[in-house]
Structures are given as C-alpha cells and as structure tokens.
Amino acid sequence: MNYLKIGCIVALAIFLSGCAAQRMYYWGDYSNTLYQSKKHPSDQSNLGHQQALENIIEESGKNNLRIPPGVYAELGYVYFRQNKKDLAIQNFKMEKQLYPESTLLMDRLENAVKLADKPKPSESNTSEVQPSKPDK
Template sequence: MNKKFWIAVFTAVYLTGCTTSSQYYWLDYEEKLYDYYHKPAKKTKVVNSYIDALERADKSGKKLAPGLYAEAGSFMLERGDRARALTFFKLERDAWPESSSLMDALITHIDQDLEAKN
C-alpha cells in the first residue's frame, strides 16, 4: 500500500510538472515575428493577423504578455500610421506600468512629431 501511494504521488507530481500553461496570452507571437522578419512577402498579412489577434484577445479578457502592444505600435510606426502607433504604445503603458518610461518617451516623441507636421 505504501509503495503504491508513493508511485501515485510521484506520477501526479511528474505529470503536473509537464503541463505548459502560461499566465499570459502570447498570440503565436514567435511564429508571427519570425514570419514578419524572414518572409517579407507576407509582412502585411502577418501584421494584419497580429493586430486581429490582439483585438480578439482584448475582447476575450485574456492578459496579454508584456511587449505585445508595443510590438504592434512598432509595426504601425513602420507603416507610417503614427496615430495607431500611439494607441498601441498607450495600451502597453497602461497594461504594463514597468514600461511607462519607455512608452512615455515614445509617446512624447510621436506627439511632438505630429504637432510639428500640423
């Protein structure tokens, strides 16, 4: 009886350690980022898919991993869509206060650039 008990405990602990759960939702980030940089022909499709996935995740209430909004902001900035980049940088700052100094610097710079053009 004692031996069976310890085998059951060991098995339960071992199997629990094998689960792959994350406290954050990553949106297939690695795959999308790889495609973005290594498959230039798919760049637009990858960005659109990434943005759609962000919006779906927001609606589902899942906690997005740090940096995902900032990455979307970078994609928008590269496209020249500064207003949308600002939105994503502000979302990143609000979701992750640790990023506020960097996000505030980016937001300030983009705001000043937009004001200079108007």
C-alpha cells in the same frame, strides 16, 4: 500495497503537474510570423505579423491571461507606421498601464507620434520612429 499505489500516483501527479504548469502567456504565432517577415519581407508577411499581434491580445483576453510584455507596444508601433496615430497612442498607453517598467519608453513613443508628420510607408523600413517635425 494500496498505500504504495496511492503514493506512486500522488508522486506521479506532482511530477506531471510540474511539467504542465499553468500557461503564463499566450504568444500565438508571434515568433513564426516575425521570422517570416524577416525572411520574406513583404506587405503580406508584415500583415501576417500584425494579425498575430492582434490575435495575441484577443486570445489572451478570452483566456484571462496577461498580455505578454511588448505586444501592445509593438502593435502600437505598427499602427504608427500606418499613420493610425490614435490607435498607436492607445496601445502605448495600454502597455504602460500593464507594465510600468515601460513608462519611459512609452512616453517617448507617444511624444514621437504626436510630433510626427505622416510617416511615408515607402520608407518604412529605414527611417520612421521620429521624423520629429512639429505639426503644421
């Protein structure tokens, strides 16, 4: 009887632990704020998404989790649009360090930042990435 009970409990524990597998990444509010920034594009919704990205990095650090793929890169890209070039490059480098698979793209982006003139925020929805004029 007791054996059976124990057996059942063990089986249940194994079954449940399968469901509650250790969390791999913390994505916070990412897909929600991204959706909002598409549904209601505005400075406010863009800022909301930026904060979600910054929050992922902060919370992942606290919980000893790997930053999810693409988060550093996307945040770097946000900084790039705001013409915060150093921050942009710093984030692209972090992405590359964490995920070597991103090396080619991150190097391209870093070059684009170095070559870019001030991206105009007013045009930021259409033509940013590489306004590839050399620096003055």
